[in-house]
Amino acid sequence: MAGQIWAVNSLGGFFYSQNLSDELREALQPMARFRQFCDVKDASQQGKGKGQTFTWDVVSNAATAGGTLVETNTMPETQFTITQATLTVNEYGNSVPYSGKLEALSKFEVRKPVMQALRNDAVKVFDRAAWVQFNNTQLRVVPATAGTSTTVLTLTTNGTATATNNIAFQKEHAKLVVDLMKERNIPAYTNDDYVGIAWPSTLRRLKNDLETIHQYTVPGIQLIFNAEIGRYENVRYTEQTNIVKGYGSTDGITGTAWTAGLSDWIFFLGEDTVAEGVVIPEEMRAKIPTDYGRSKGVAYYYLGGFGIVHDQTVATESRIVVWDTAA
Numbered sequence: 001m002a003g004q005i006w007a008v009n010s011l012g013g014f015f016y017s018q019n020l021s022d023e024l025r026e027a028l029q030p031m032a033r034f035r036q037f038c039d040v041k042d043a044s045q046q047g048k049g050k051g052q053t054f055t056w057d058v059v060s061n062a063a064t065a066g067g068t069l070v071e072t073n074t075m076p077e078t079q080f081t082i083t084q085a086t087l088t089v090n091e092y093g094n095s096v097p098y099s100g101k102l103e104a105l106s107k108f109e110v111r112k113p114v115m116q117a118l119r120n121d122a123v124k125v126f127d128r129a130a131w132v133q134f135n136n137t138q139l140r141v142v143p144a145t146a147g148t149s150t151t152v153l154t155l156t157t158n159g160t161a162t163a164t165n166n167i168a169f170q171k172e173h174a175k176l177v178v179d180l181m182k183e184r185n186i187p188a189y190t191n192d193d194y195v196g197i198a199w200p201s202t203l204r205r206l207k208n209d210l211e212t213i214h215q216y217t218v219p220g221i222q223l224i225f226n227a228e229i230g231r232y233e234n235v236r237y238t239e240q241t242n243i244v245k246g247y248g249s250t251d252g253i254t255g256t257a258w259t260a261g262l263s264d265w266i267f268f269l270g271e272d273t274v275a276e277g278v279v280i281p282e283e284m285r286a287k288i289p290t291d292y293g294r295s296k297g298v299a300y301y302y303l304g305g306f307g308i309v310h311d312q313t314v315a316t317e318s319r320i321v322v323w324d325t326a327a
Contacts, residue, residue, distance in 0.1 A: 003097030003297065004114065031226050032123050033197055033240030034130040037189070037269055038276040038306060054277035055084045058310055060317065087277050087307025092129070094121050095299030097287065103296065114298045115284055122282055122300045127242040128252035133274045133308045134267055135249075137320035139184075141177060143167055147260070147325070153180060157315035161247075165325035166260040168205040169198075171232065177268055177321060178233045186270035186319050188234070195225070196237045198266040198323075199245055203229070203237055235268065247325050259327045266323035272309050273319050279303040 004011050041056060064078040096114045103110045140161040144152040147166035153176050156162055167173075174196075181194060189195045196203075210232055227239045245264045246255025258264060280303035287297035310317040 004099070004102055004110065030123070030241055032127045032130075033227060033238060033242055034127050034134055034267075034274075035276070036226055037195060037197075038130050038274045039272065039309070040276050040278060042278060052089050053086050054089055054279075054305065054307075055086045056275060056277075056309075058083050058085050058317075060314075085275070085307060085309055087133075087275060087305040089277060089279055089303060089305045092122075092125055092282075092302040092304075093299055094118060094125070095287070095297050097295065097297035100289070100294040100296060111298060118284070118298060118300045122302070124242045126282070126302070127240075130274060130276065130306045131243045131252045132250070133306045134269075134320055135252075135322075136308045137318050137322060138315045139318045139321045140324040141180065141321060142324060142326070143173065151176075153177070155180065157318075161322075161324040161326045163325075164259055164327045165263055165323070168262045169202060169266060169323060170205045171209040173323070174206060174233050174235060177323065178235060181268060181270060181321055182234075184316070184318075186321075187272070189269050189271050189273075190236075192234055193231065194235045195269040196235045196266055197240055197269070198237070199241065199264055200239045202245075202264040202266060203239065206232070206237070247327075258325050260325075263323070263325075265325075268321040268323070270319040275307050275309050277305050277307070 041054070060081045060083070062078045062080050064076070066076065066078070069075070096118060098110055098114060136159070138157050138159045140156045140159065141153045142156075142161050142163045142165050143149040144154045144163075147164045150167070150170065150172040153173070154163055178194065186194075207229070210230060225236065225238050229237050229239055231237070243249075243252040244255045246257050247265065249255035280301070282300055282302035285299045285301050287295075287299065289296050308320075310319060
């Protein structure tokens with residue numbers, strides 16, 4: 001059987017060793033970063049027995065803006081359009097089988113490390129599935145002047161950056177991105193703040209800048225988001241390592257390194273970005289023992305999916321901006 005067995009040390013035999021300490025050490029992985037910013041929608045009523053596609057309504061901006069009124073004129077009228085966004089519901093899961101002999105002879109409880117390994121895998125799988133939808137945004141920014149400007153950004157609205165980014169992200173860029181998002185009327189994610197997500201090294205220059213300005217270190221303050229590191233210019237920055245560095249990735253697992261290597265992608269999020277439709281929330285499932293109790297296992301299972309909320313053919317409705325590069 002593939003999985004954990006007693007006969008091979010690296011697959012279970014090391015669970016009892018003369019030299020093994022009494023403390024079982026596990027390789028802990030970071031928790032979800034992108035998934036925490038999805039809007040969870042209950043797809044159980046729409047999904048069970050009703051097909052694999054989950055839909056929800058998206059309301060546009062008013063077609064005509066209001067304004068001042070003339071006393072003798074009638075009230076102006078306008079309208080908005082309603083479109084339906086969709087996501088595809090899929091099964092997600094993984095399992096680790098193990099032998100009854102391993103469980104019987106192990107010094108440590110076998111299920112605990114098995115479930116830990118599966119939890120770590122599930123976190124990355126779900127985060128990558130969410131990121132694929134975030135990455136469908138049409139708004140990409142690159143510094144102007146051959147990718148080196150700290151005063152001007154080049155914005156593309158077709159989902160593809162057209163210039164090479166040749167500078168580390170810093171406080172001047174942070175201000176430019178926020179101004180761009182505000183002037184596009186992208187609503188804030190929470191209160192008056194947007195959210196920025198990137199690799200720790202991508203934010204290093206900004207963090208160094210903030211050491212000479214300010215960080216929010218008020219005693220006792222509770223950071224709401226996983227891995228949140230601080231706030232600057234109406235953006236709350238969060239670090240992640242579940243999604244690969246580089247550009248051109250379609251799965252979050254493989255990407256191409258940036259040519260200059262001075263920065264990497266950063267996702268800036270407003271409100272109403274990606275929806276998560278949940279039919280069956282993730283859960284751990286124990287395998288029914290077979291072969292007279294000699295073959296056992298544990299799996300995680302989830303039935304649901306992720307979908308970007310706003311029609312990405314209409315750039316004015318986009319709520320996500322990516323600090324990006326063409327090469």
